[in-house]
Amino acid sequence: MKIIDLRTMRGPSYWSVKHYKLIVMKVDMQDLADNWSSAIPALAEQLPELLPELAQLPPVDSSSKAAQKNPPLTQEQLTDGEPLGHVIQHVALALQRTAGMQVHWGKSYPAHQEGVEFVVFAYQEERAGRMAAEVAVELVDDICHGRPVNLKPIIDELHEIREEEFIGPSTYSIVAEAATRNIPYIQLKNSSIIQLGYGVNQKRIWATTTSYTSHAGVEVAGNKNRTKAMLNDAGVPVPNGTTVYSEDGLRDAIEELGFPIVTKPLDGNHGKGATIRIMNWEAAVEGLKAAQVYSRAVIVEQFIEGHDYRLLVVNGKLIAAAKRTPAAVVGNGSSTIQQLIEEVNKDPRRGIGHEKVLTSIKADQHTLEILKAQDLTLESVLPQGQELYLKSTANISTGGTATDVTDLVHPYNVLLAERVSGIVGLDICGIDLLTNDIAVPLNETRGAVIEVNAAPGFRMHIAPTQGLPRNVAAPVVDMLFPQGSTARIPIMAVTGTNGKTTTTQLMAHIVASKGYKVGYTTTNGIYIQGVQLQSGDCTGGQSAEFVLKDPTVNFAVLETARGGMLRSGLGFHTCDVAVVTNVAADHLGLRDIYTVEEMAAVKGVLPRTVRPEGWAVLNADDDLVYAMREKLECNVALFSITDDNPRIKEHIEHGGLAAVYEEGYITIYKNSYKLRIDRAAEFPITFGGRATFNIENSLAAALACYCYGFDKEDIKLALRTFVPSAAKMPGRMNTYKFPDFEVIVDYAHNTHGIGKFAQFLNATEATHKVGVISGLGDRRDEDTLGFARIAGSIFDEVILRQDRDLRGKTAEQLKEIMERGLRLDAPDLRITYIENEPDANEYVLTHAKPGSVIVLFTENIKATLAQLDKYEAQVKTAL
DSSP, X not given: OEEEEEEEEEXXXXXXXXXXXXXXXXXXXXXXXXXXXXXXXXXXHHHHHHOGGGGOOOSSOTXXXXXXXXXXXXXXXXXXXXXXXXXXXXXXXXXXHHTXXXXXXXXXXXXXXXXXXEEEEEOSSHHHXXXXXHHHHHHHHHHHTTOOOOOHHHHHHHHHHHHHHOOXXXXXXXXXXXXXXXXXXXXXXXXXXXXXXXXXXXXXXXXTEETTOOHHHHHHHHOHHHHHHHHHHTTOOOOOEEEESSHHHHHHHHHHHOSXXXXXXXXXXXXXXXXEEEOSHHHHHHHHHXXXXXXXXXXXXXXXXXXXXXXXXXXXXXXXXXXXXOSEEEOOSSSBHHHHHHHHTTSTTEESTTSSSEEOOOOOHHHHHHHHHTTOOTTOBOOTTOEEEOOSSOOGGGTOEEEEOGGGXXXXXXXXXXXXXXXXXXXXXXXXXXXXXXTSOHHHHTXXXXXXXXXXXXXXXHSOSBSOOOOTHHHHHHHHXXXXXXXXXXXXXXXXXXXXXXXXXXXXXXXXXXXXXXXXXXXXXXXXXXXEEEESOOOSHHHHHXXXXXXXXXXXXXXXXXXXXXXXXXXXXXXXXXXXXXXXXXXXXXXXXXXXHHHHHHHTTTGGGEEEEEEEEEETTSHHHHHGGGGOOSEEEEEESSTTOHHHHHHHHTTOEEEEEETTEEEEEETTEEEEEEXXXXXXXXXXXXXXXXXXXXXXXXXHHHXXXXXXXXXXHHHHTOOOOTTTSTTSSEEEEOSSEEEEEEOOOSHHHHHHHHHHHHTSOOSEEEEEEOOOTTSOHHHHHHHHHHHHXXXXXXXXXXXXXXXXXXXXXXXXXHHHHHTSSOTTOEEEEOOSHHHHHHHHHHTOOTTEEEEXXXXXXXXXXXXXXXXXXXXXXXX
């Protein structure tokens, strides 16, 4: 077996609109192409033993719909027979689950090529998902061919990837809570920072610090001496202590404080370098050394007797409290300490790092030092019932446990915690205190606040070992997005074969004219408030995220092309308005899309992401686009270039919203009323009504903006003021008028597009019509022939050139196909072959006849426009 294509989806895609994080791979089954699992008994014999997770159901009742949609793969099924692509899919999922990543959804099916399978499955962490894909193919192939396998190092590596990539349980709880409220999120590249919301409404979290977390508060909490002094001044009980830098200072501190003591780094966190209940000088020196691994300055404090409690305050309110217990084992009189640790780690709730609600206990150097201080080793046997603490701190991340005590906290202690949070100045604050009983006021138990933490962990609260789990993420999201506020910005998106860029720019212009700060993406680049910040084809998911991450944008208009949806999926999960202009035969045969119907399925992803109260704006003149309405759960509006389209009539008879080109007007049908926007000829983009394709684009843009709620007068004014200049719309009907002839630069590059352009050119008066054209190497021969055939019918003369990127064909092949197509209906057409585009442009400009119209179908838009600007300057100088 061999992987021949591997892609990562990060949003709604052709393979699933609801499952955003998918690995999509094509596998050449090679010599196993015609085999099912029943033909290879080793699969049923080995796989269930190697991967017990294969048979695991989703974390729901097995009778539920989710379980029925994501059934496990059992030994019985493998014996009865399953397609090998299906087996690979389940193995890839099981590998991830074995490493602590709960993923279950997938599918597999034959590709167009014989012996090739598509395997699609969910991932949690992208790097782990891609590795699981490669390992799954290799594992199944090895078993089928009788080769030995060893999964342990692979599972270990997947565990490591998960720990490195996973955002952590605290951050995840906030993100999950936000998701339940339909708040979108983006993980910023190469960081653990999560953006909640879009554009101007975004907030950010990093672990449990937020956009509202005070830098000063973090600095105070990070300096334990300063924290203690501030709390002491405010009447909060704190341990007596001092800061030392050496053994001499340590000796002086012990003389003043006496034993027992605690040592910890001045700016430490998560219990790192801390040693508690030090009873003698030797242990104190070891504690000093352990703390100085993290900080030269070391705090020496009185040891406060009592239980370890963590109180969590969010936005000034106590939200949760937990009693924490360090990692420990209890002797049974026969097992060694190492055996007791192994037994505790068998608890299914324990895992590696943050994989599960509890962390496995690890006998590290710190543990060995604790044992040594008690004359014990890992081979020692503890008496029956003796409890031994293996860590000096009660952190969950080192194997500790937590018991929820939120309902037991005395009102005095509630007020104390809320005061501490305010004194330090933290929006999310973890307060550690020692006391014999949290239900008794701290000042009565002789307890003390021992530490204040910025970015406190949530795991002990959301999944305590004992007691009631607390949704501590909810008040965080409440704080970031108070009731009545919004996390989103409006999103309009456009897709189709032709007209996407123009429609997007028209919509962006209408929106901007209403005062919105618009970010939009097109084939030409990314624009923020009218300024181009990126150039090139920016119609994929990353470009969409660029706009949605911009903190100045309050409205997004996004061109969404086929390539991005097939390469990585959409860059957003839902939108308010989606426009589909048309679907035609273009880019067929690329990325496994071979038919127009399959292309329609790709384009149809976009309207399926529209929110239920939003609008899908569909072209009623296009059969495939019109059919998309059947899969939608949102409002549907239709547009048509004719006013007698029966689909439009039926739609409006049922109370639907539509736009048509009627008696020269862009007209919106609403119920039984007609709202005339304006004469289409008044819009510069239509070139006096000759450019019917831009009338269609104007219909789509006007209807989309009307659906969103813009007034028809505002739409009219915006369309009248949109001038299609080369600066605003490079490569889209850019017109240069010279004294004796006219030049039009356009990007028409497929049969459908040039067919629309032909209508415009046929309505344009000229003594001689010349086209500079080329073929595209990544199109099917029949598509290139169709493109050339139309070009041959509309031009009196053609200059045939080549693109810089021939996209898989040779120059000779493209020249032969294009010449054949050009002469299908015009055998006597004059054709001049000039391979280089700048040379072809120069030739046609210097040989232009008076009264002629020259059309440059350009590949390099920027260079062509620069060449024309230079020529224009030369003409003006000569005059």
